[in-house]
Amino acid sequence: MASLRVVMQWREGTVEEVRGRWPGAVEYAVRLAGSNGADDDLVRALAYTALVGEPQVGDRVLLNASALLRGLGTGGLAFVVAAPDRLPADPEASDGHIVKARYTPQQQMFMAVDEQDSPHHDVMTGPLAASGDLQGMPVVVADLHSALPAVLAGIRLDRPHARVVYLMTDGGALPLAFSRNVATLSEHGWLAGTVTVGQAYGGQHEAVTLHSGLLAARHVLGADIAVVIQGPGNVGTGTPWGYTGVAAGEALNAVGTLGGRGIAALRVSDADARDRHRGISHHSTTAYGRICLVAADLPLPVDPTEFGLLVADQAHRLVREAQGALRVREVDAEGLDAALRAVPVRLSTMGRGLDEDHAAFLYSAAAGRHAARLLES
Template sequence: MMQWREGVVEDVRGRWPGAVEYAVRLVGEDDVTVRALAYTALVGEPEVGDRVLLNASALLRGLGTGGLAFVVAAPDRLPPDPPGSEGHIVKARYTPQQQMFMAVDEQDSPHHAVMTGQLASDGDLQGMPVVVADLHSALPAVLAGIRAERPDAKVVYLMTDGGALPIAFSRNVAALKEAGWLAGTVTVGQAYGGDHEAVTLHSGLLAARHVLGADVAVVIQGPGNVGTGTRWGYTGVAAGEALNAAHTLRGRGVAALRVSDADPRGRHRGISHHSTTAYGRIALVPADLPVAVTDDEFGALVLSQARELAMAATGDLTVREVGPDGLDDALRSSPVRLSTMGRGLDEDHAAFLHSAAAGRWAATLLP
C-alpha cells in the first residue's frame, strides 16, 4: 500500500536531467526533513515554500536504492501541459502516472521507415556485440572496459524495466552521457525517458543499431534490482532473456558475470547464483562468457566456476579469458563513482573487474 505524506519544500539539494532532489519538511511531524525526488516531466519543478504531496512508502520501509520520498504532485503549482505529441505508446500503463510517448517503432515515428526497412524488419543486428548484465551498477564498469580497448566505439544503453522505470532516476546515466561515455539511450518495455522509447527489447536493440548507429549495445535493468533470496525470484533473470533476444536478432551476446569477493552472502560469492541461473538456465542460445584472468586464488575460483557454468548451461556458453591489463586504470577513470550494493571499487574490486572484462571482450569483436 502507498503511504502518503504532505510536506513543504525547504531546499534544492541537487538536479540532473529529468529530476530534482529536494529537502522537504513533513507537515505535522516536528523537525522531520526528508529527501524527496521529483521527476520534472511528471510534476514540473516545485519551488522552495511549495506544498507537495509525497509517496513515502520506500522511505518509511528503509529501502536502499529507492529509500527516499517521491513527489506525487505540487497541487498549488501544477505544471503546464507538455507540447503536443502524436505518439500513442503509453508507459507505466494504467497507473495514475501513466505517460504517452512517441516510440521509435510506431507508425508516426520519424524513424518508422528505418524500423520497417529490410535490416530491421529481418531482425538483423549485423553481429553487433550486446553486453548483458544483471545489476545497473555494472554499467560504468562495462563502459570502462569497452573504452580501454576501443575508446572510439559508439555505445548505446538499453534500460529494461526490471528496476526503476524512469531513466531519470539514474544519475549515473546522466553523468555518463555528459562525459561522452554513452552515445544514446533507449528505454524499453515499461521503462521510459530515454533518448528513444521502444515497445520491446527486440525493437530497442534494432533501434540502437539502425537508428542510433551503435557499435555496441549494453542491456541492463534500471537501478533497484528486486530479489527474494530464491533461485528464480529476482528481476535479473531478464539478463538470460536478453541474450536470447540478441541471438534471435543476429547479434553477439556477451554475458557479464556478477562476481563478488566481498559479499557476505554465500550465494553471491564468486560467481553469483543470479548469473548461474540467468545464463545457465534462462539463456538458451550461444553467448560469450568473459572472465578476467588474475593470478590469485579468487581469480582461479571464478575461472573454475565459469567453466562449470559453461559445461552445465542449457545454451552454448563459451568462456573467454580476458587479460586485466589496463582495466583498473580504466575503472578508476570513470566519471561516476563505482558502487555496487554499497561497496566501492576497492571494497569489491572483482565485481567491477569482471564487468569491465565483458566490455573489453565485446570491444575486441568490433571490426
C-alpha cells in the same frame, strides 16, 4: 470480488531546500507536515520534472513515502507525486500514442521509435530492422545497473570512440532520470544514446520491446556496441527464480534471435557475505545457465589469484551445465583497474565501492573490453 490492497503511504510536506539536480530530476529536502521543526522531520524527496514540474522552495508537495518509511536501499527516498499549488503546464501535443506505466495514475504517452507515426518508422520497417538483423553487433548484458560504468570503462580502454548505446529494461527503476550515472556518463560522451524498453521510459528513444530497442540502437542510433541492463533497484527475494535479473538470460535470447553477439557480464563478488553471491552469483548461474538458450560469450579477466581461480572453476562448470552454448573467453586484465579508476562516476554496487568489491567491477569491465575487441575481428 478481490479489492486492491493499499500499499502506498502518503505524506504531505513543504519544500525547504534543493539538494541536487540532474537531467530530468531534482532532489529536495522536504519537511513533513505536522513536524515540530526537528531535523528528523526533513526527508529526501525526488521529483521527476517531466511528470510533476519543478517545485520551488516553500511549495506544498504530496509524497509517496512508502520506500522511505520501509528503509529500502536504492529506492529508499520519498517521491513527489504532485505539487498541487504549482501544476506543470500541459506538454506540447505529440503524435505518439504508446503508453508506459500503463493504467497507473502516472501513465504517460510517448512516441516510440517503432510505432507508425515515428520519424524512424521507415528504418524500423526497412530490410535490416524488419528482418531482425543486428549484423553481429556485440551486446553486453548484465544484471545490476551498477555494472554499466564498469562495462563502458572496459570498452573505452581499447575503443574510446566506439558508439555505445544503453538499453534500460524495466526490472528496476522505470524512469531513466532516476539514474545519475546515465546522466553523467551521457554528459561526458561515454554514451551515444539511450533506449528505454518495455515499461521503462525517458530514454532518447522509447521502444515497445527489447527486440525493437536493440534494432533501433543499431539502425537508428548507429551503435557499434549495445549494453542491456535493468535500471537501478534490482529486486531479489533470496529464492532461485524470484529476482529481476532473470531478464539478463532473456536479453541474451533476444540478442541471439536477432543475430547479435551476446556477451554475458558475470555478477561476481569477493566481498559479499552471502554464500549465494560468493564468486559467481547465483543470479548469473541461473540467468545465463538456465534461461539463456543461445550462444553467448562469458568473459573472464586473467586472474591467477585464489579468487580468480575459484571464479574460473565456477565459470567452466557453468558452461558445462548451461542450456545454451556459453563460451569462456579469457580477457587480458592489464589496464582495467586504471580504466575503472578513471570513470567519471562513483563506482558502487550493493553499497560497496571499487576497493571494497573490486571483482564486481573488474569482471564487468572485462566484458566491455571483450565487446570492444570483437569490433576488430
